[in-house]
Amino acid sequence: MNIQVILLLLLFVTLNSCSLIKSLQHPLDPLSPKEINKIRTIIQNSHLKTLSNLTYHFLDVEEPNKDDVLHWLSSSERKENRFSRRAKVVVIGGRQTHELIVDLSKGLIESNHVHNGHGYPSLTFEELLQASLLSQKDPKFLNSITRRNLNISQVSCLPLTKGWFGEVMSRREVKITCFYRNGTTNIYARPINGITIVFDLESMKVTKYMDRYRAPLPTAEGTEFHARRLEPGPTYPNTTNSKFSIQGNVIRWGDWKFHVAFNSRAGMIISTASIYDSKEKRYRRVLYRGHVSETFVPYMDPTEDWYYRTFMDVGEFGFGKAADSLQPFIDCPGNAKFIDGYLIDALGMPNKLPRAICLFERYSGDVAWRHTEIGVPGKVIRNGEPEVTLVARMIATVGNYDYILDWEFRQTGSITVGVGLTGVLEMKATSYTSTDQITEDVYGTLVAPNTIAVHHDHFVTYYLDLDVNGSENSFVRSSLQTERVRGFPSPRKSYWSIKKKVLKREADAKIRLGSEPAELIMVNPNKKTNVGNPVGYRLITGQPAYSLLADDDYPQMRNAYTKYQVWVTPYNKSERWAGGYYADQSHGLDGLAVWTRRNRRIENEDIVLWYTMGFHHVPCQEDFPIMATLQSSFELRPTNFFDKSTILYKA
Amino acid sequence: MNIQVILLLLLFVTLNSCSLIKSLQHPLDPLSPKEINKIRTIIQNSHLKTLSNLTYHFLDVEEPNKDDVLHWLSSSERKENRFSRRAKVVVIGGRQTHELIVDLSKGLIESNHVHNGHGYPSLTFEELLQASLLSQKDPKFLNSITRRNLNISQVSCLPLTKGWFGEVMSRREVKITCFYRNGTTNIYARPINGITIVFDLESMKVTKYMDRYRAPLPTAEGTEFHARRLEPGPTYPNTTNSKFSIQGNVIRWGDWKFHVAFNSRAGMIISTASIYDSKEKRYRRVLYRGHVSETFVPYMDPTEDWYYRTFMDVGEFGFGKAADSLQPFIDCPGNAKFIDGYLIDALGMPNKLPRAICLFERYSGDVAWRHTEIGVPGKVIRNGEPEVTLVARMIATVGNYDYILDWEFRQTGSITVGVGLTGVLEMKATSYTSTDQITEDVYGTLVAPNTIAVHHDHFVTYYLDLDVNGSENSFVRSSLQTERVRGFPSPRKSYWSIKKKVLKREADAKIRLGSEPAELIMVNPNKKTNVGNPVGYRLITGQPAYSLLADDDYPQMRNAYTKYQVWVTPYNKSERWAGGYYADQSHGLDGLAVWTRRNRRIENEDIVLWYTMGFHHVPCQEDFPIMATLQSSFELRPTNFFDKSTILYKA
Known part of the structure; x- marks a missing residue:
């Protein structure tokens, strides 16, 4: 999946210059790749560029005023497409969460609100993937795997959100739970229990590690699932003539x-x-x-x-x-x-x-x-x-x-x-x-x-x-x-x-x-x-x-x-x-x-x-x-x- | 529908002599037309034939003993078809409800229980139809229709079960409610309210009649419903290859x-x-x-x-x-x-x-x-x-x-x-x-x-x-x-x-x-x-x-x-x-x-x-x-x- 992401990235850099500009159909249309690229360019060219580790956690059309959308919908001048496009973007940079409103037509960041309250934005796929991969390279974890006579190449780890349980101080952390594949692609069927791994998403390091006990590993047998090969067309044809x-x-x-x-x-x-x-x-x-x-x-x-x-x-x-x-x-x-x-x-x-x-x-x-x-x-x-x-x-x-x-x-x-x-x-x-x-x-x-x-x-x-x-x-x-x-x-x-x-x-x-x-x-x-x-x-x-x-x-x-x-x-x-x-x-x-x-x-x-x-x-x-x-x-x-x-x- | 019933009756009398005997597949199979005819013949030839107005209200396979069915199912001798066929029949004759068990192989009525408790068996289509038609010929009802300036040929009446509300004595009666079609086939949309008709199913007569009030008749307009013509095949084809x-x-x-x-x-x-x-x-x-x-x-x-x-x-x-x-x-x-x-x-x-x-x-x-x-x-x-x-x-x-x-x-x-x-x-x-x-x-x-x-x-x-x-x-x-x-x-x-x-x-x-x-x-x-x-x-x-x-x-x-x-x-x-x-x-x-x-x-x-x-x-x-x-x-x-x-x- 990591390779997939990189390939898609490359593809977009290539495609972007020749991507077609789809005319706006509706004020609630999602942002196009071209708009997304423009937003990123606006942000990269702003004062935010100086922030360390700038990562994007959310980007979408900023919710327009309902009255404006309703007016646009009922207006006969709809074709003129005069609805201004604004995006809401949530980034983390310099360990702070920034909530940005970007005006696409004006090409500027309209507002930047730093979130000082509790809680963090949704996790990025990349940090989840890195948390998984880096945990698996941690010497203490490798030691635990060896002591269990398991082969590290058959281990899959999954970062899970850790919730909140009354702690006064918090860090952007996830908990890692690991599984042993070795004979199955149904990773959840073979949990390696007894290990607690806390991974810090800012420092990208394991910050807490405990190997508490060993539980028996369930067998791989009978855990696999595969679909039978279907014959599209005759067996599952169109149900109706779509209208x-x-x-x-x-x-x-x-x-x-x-x-x-x-x-x-x-x-x-x-x-x-x-x-x-x-x-x-x-x-x-x-x-x-x-x-x-x-x-x-x-x-x-x-x-x-x-x-x-x-x-x-x-x-x-x-x-x-x-x-x-x-x-x-x-x-x-x-x-x-x-x-x-x-x-x-x-x-x-x-x-x-x-x-x-x-x-x-x-x-x-x-x-x-x-x-x-x-x-x-x-x-x-x-x-x-x-x-x-x-x-x-x-x-x-x-x-x-x-x-x-x-x-x-x-x-x-x-x-x-x-x-x-x-x-x-x-x-x-x-x-x-x-x-x-x-x-x-x-x-x-x-x-x-x-x-x-x-x-x-x-x-x-x-x-x-x-x-x-x-x-x-x-x-x-x-x-x-x-x-x-x-x-x-x-x-x-x-x-x-x-x-x-x-x-x-x-x-x-x-x-x-x-x-x-x-x-x-x-x-x-x-x-x-x-x-x-x-x-x-x-x-x-x-x-x-x-x-x-x-x-x-x-x-x-x-x-x-x-x-x-x-x-x-x-x-x-x-x-x-x-x-x-x-x-x-x-x-x-x-x-x-x-x-x-x-x-x-x-x-x-x-x-x-x-x-x-x-x-x-x-x-x-x-x-x-x-x-x-x-x-x-x-x-x-x-x-x-x-x-x-x-x-x-x-x- | 009355004509339909008569036609079906004629059809069966004709078909009956040459109907094929389907071999028994399962002890719970419903009675075949041949079996139904045999049962009727057994009953008509019994002492019940002397009863006045003998009408059939229920006829089905008598529920076999579960153990016998399960034994039959699990038995390898299933093909020998040794399951005896017995029918339960409920008739009313001489104003009494008889519950009969008929043994088909022995060709006799095994038991005849007269129901002396409260309640009656389900109504027959024929008596419902007759109750509807005879009510519409009742002079008091015709008078009510005339006084409402309605045309009796456009009236449909429906017999409804009357329930039980604490009466000590009961008769097999229904209540009749009537509707005015005149421009619609949706009879329920045009109720003629204010008339109470009680109809006795034994004497086949109106036994109670009250014309209490007149309510406005809802219009026929907008009450009709028709299906659009569908194109079978292309529009609604087979969904799967049935297996x-x-x-x-x-x-x-x-x-x-x-x-x-x-x-x-x-x-x-x-x-x-x-x-x-x-x-x-x-x-x-x-x-x-x-x-x-x-x-x-x-x-x-x-x-x-x-x-x-x-x-x-x-x-x-x-x-x-x-x-x-x-x-x-x-x-x-x-x-x-x-x-x-x-x-x-x-x-x-x-x-x-x-x-x-x-x-x-x-x-x-x-x-x-x-x-x-x-x-x-x-x-x-x-x-x-x-x-x-x-x-x-x-x-x-x-x-x-x-x-x-x-x-x-x-x-x-x-x-x-x-x-x-x-x-x-x-x-x-x-x-x-x-x-x-x-x-x-x-x-x-x-x-x-x-x-x-x-x-x-x-x-x-x-x-x-x-x-x-x-x-x-x-x-x-x-x-x-x-x-x-x-x-x-x-x-x-x-x-x-x-x-x-x-x-x-x-x-x-x-x-x-x-x-x-x-x-x-x-x-x-x-x-x-x-x-x-x-x-x-x-x-x-x-x-x-x-x-x-x-x-x-x-x-x-x-x-x-x-x-x-x-x-x-x-x-x-x-x-x-x-x-x-x-x-x-x-x-x-x-x-x-x-x-x-x-x-x-x-x-x-x-x-x-x-x-x-x-x-x-x-x-x-x-x-x-x-x-x-x-x-x-x-x-x-x-x-x-x-x-x-x-x-x-x-x-």
Whole structure:
């Protein structure tokens, strides 16, 4: 991969002079390689050039003002492309984190804010790779490997973020965990346990080393996984004749129009999604921006080797940085179309990620609607249509885990957001070969001899800036309550009715889902249907899960938002990352749980919905050596948004 | 439809003499037309022939002894086909309900039990049709129609079951509700409200008539729905090259082997599902029988027109009787194969239902598993496979609602059971044309001018006789509990661990799902994996829902099982219908909530899992005039059933 990066670097230096300037389609378009190069040149020519070890940790379009984007979208002068391009860049230089705003048209650094708070920006691929390689050359580590009678050439090391556990002083450090391949490419299956390595990313040195104990090494046998060879085409043909268009980053399909972008932190971002209303003869706004905001993955083993494994995949690593080049016919079906993404390396050079996102029409054999009517004399009237949807997908591989991230658009106006978890479990070595031998808490499942897969959670938190038919929205909790029949005679004694409550402030909208039945609806109180219902979109969730860690536990303090599945905040351009912007070693002083302490008004305001999809993972043997995809999803479903069903044929 | 029935009747009389005798594949095979005719002949020649108005309400294979079926399955002498065929038949004659067991080989009625308890068998299509037609000829009704200035030729009437509301004496009656088509085939959109008609099914007469008030008739405009013309083939081609076989009623696909049958009450029944274990080189049992047991659909309007609408679709009407002939390319994709079903009419004659069940391989673009590994030096190793599943589907249209009922088998050993709700809402006429005018509780949503769609629930209860690797199983609740770190130093303060509880008696296994995190696993305590885990299958549910009606309300007493989503009972051949066998006008004296009062042992016994999937339906305007399919599902997922992942290529 290191060689790959160098090759890509060389390729870009060569290509850059002749790269085509793509005309701007949309203010939220990601930065082009040409723009990235220009930004780097601006920075290299600034006062920052004197800083030691200048490394690039983030670079993307600076979030434009929402009003400006909405004005641009609605303006007929759109073609003139007068939207100024500004970038947000986070660099570390001279051991300080600089947050830069770069104006591309003016060719200058507009502002430079030095981050003095807790936490660090996401790690670069290069420093992770160096930490891994340098750890493996450390004499103490070599000694440990020799004493275990292992061959260093068969060792793979993985740097892991170390979290925060109350330390007053912090350094940019990672913890290194190592594996023995020797006969398998499934490195996670053969952990070399008992060694603690702390690696300092500033000095690029091992700063703490402990060889505490030796655990048996699980066998390589039965750990390998390979795909069978597929025959693309006949076996997995196009499912439908695709009827969507990609113009730059703007996708049109059926009545839908939306923008899709690729970002190093969130991965895929869906923006300015609108749906054409054939009755009103115009596009109506649904979602301004939606993306994964944070992913919290705490492991449930408090021992020395494992306690710190409480990952914030989005903030610490980045779902975009971890995005994988999609495999046609495997990751996406044969009818998929692909969009490339661009990332930067540690030096600020653009790297192309081919096939970062795919889009495909899906026909899974499901039924969009149907009915058979026998109530009309002398007739049996059968009707119905198969369901065809449009899926936008990316996949992030964060170490052992692969996250399949889908946004599925339906002809009904519904959006289903899906997460599929697959990949390899994190495992620890053990002397146990059978559960009969176990009398202590081992914090996981014995999935193979000498192999325990550790209990853990995944909380995938979504930022959902819904703009239901406009920016000013309210969030309504419609509770279903049992009523006794009163006031008139009825053979019935009970029924349920709806108690609607408009949630007025942030504290009202912290919702832990459970058995209490309620509908959660984002409405526009200023826009009514033909019969007077406020237009809305409803959140339909799956089986709910929330974090079970104690409130005073450090990883929970950093991810306090995972105690509730639903939050609503007033829109604020700077509030997008539920676990805080500087997530690496953060202290929980930024993020959703902190912002909402102000308990701001959320009624008839431009508001944002946050939803956390949770998985408690008790591993089982079927998850070894590879996990079958575990799916979950939520749906944003129009609820009195339209005057009537929109799935019928519009002749 | 009446003409259709007559034509089918004629067809069968003609075909019967030359129909082929299909050799018996499986003891659970449904009765063939020849067998049905033989049964009818046996009954007509018995003492029952003297009974007045003999009508057939149920006819199917009498549930064989499980031990006998299992012995037959495992026996090498299977080909000799020595399984005796016995049928269960329910007839009404001389105003009494007779439950007959007919021995086909001996050609005689083995037993005749007269049902003296409460409740009646499911209604026949013919009596429903006659109730509808005769009501429309009633002079009082004709007068009501004339006074409303309506044209009787444009009126459709629908007989509805009337439930039970504490009456001491009961008669086999239905309530008739009528609609005005005149410009639409969507009859439900134009209810003629204010008229109460009670129709006696024994005397075939209107026994109670009240014309109470007149409500405005909603307009026909905008109520019609039609499918667009599809191009089969190019637009919706085969998704995969189907690789499953159908031998009689036995389906083989991948490692799976199961039996599928069609029954007038449950609809589709999946039986003796086993999965081939390539390590053990034998089929291992998973599910003995699985099917919909009952469906409770209470409406939430306590007024005279609506209070009684508390349907038990399976017991009162029958999902098989309501099954629809599947539409190729709409209800099932182009690669589907179909199985016909046989029903009986009121005279005990066989009626063929073409395409009652479809089976198809599904490739929806999802990923079965995948991983990208960059931890092996110098390599980027990408692996994965697309997910292909096998779906067995039927669709029941019970009046206005269409239930799409799927059983999806996965290569992992997982079974996903899905329900899709579509069709037309039940609506009532109102004077309101805008929500602004409404100041009272209208028990529903104004979905169009003068049209309120009434709040209601759907509880679809499944009978799941899991036999995980054998008949003796236990049901385990694995609770996830927050633990404080104690006994050793750790920077972490908390984690969760698993507290496993084997549920010993029926009362322990009445579970209302909520926010309390737990895994529910059916295990075989007598069979361990290679590392000692008990083999199991886990129930993964969706968003939970339970009935909100008061416990002392009559419909709730009849459907008390809907207060908990999960129940476990010891296997008992006669306990299959959660709401009781004689559901029509039942008093709640039979069924799951009654049987379990004995609080029988369920540990290491042959046990049955019951799961209720619930939907609270607050209608919205998008549901009008047709509802887009609302999906829900649960999964039975192998959990330490296999020693390792089974999705990898077995070379």
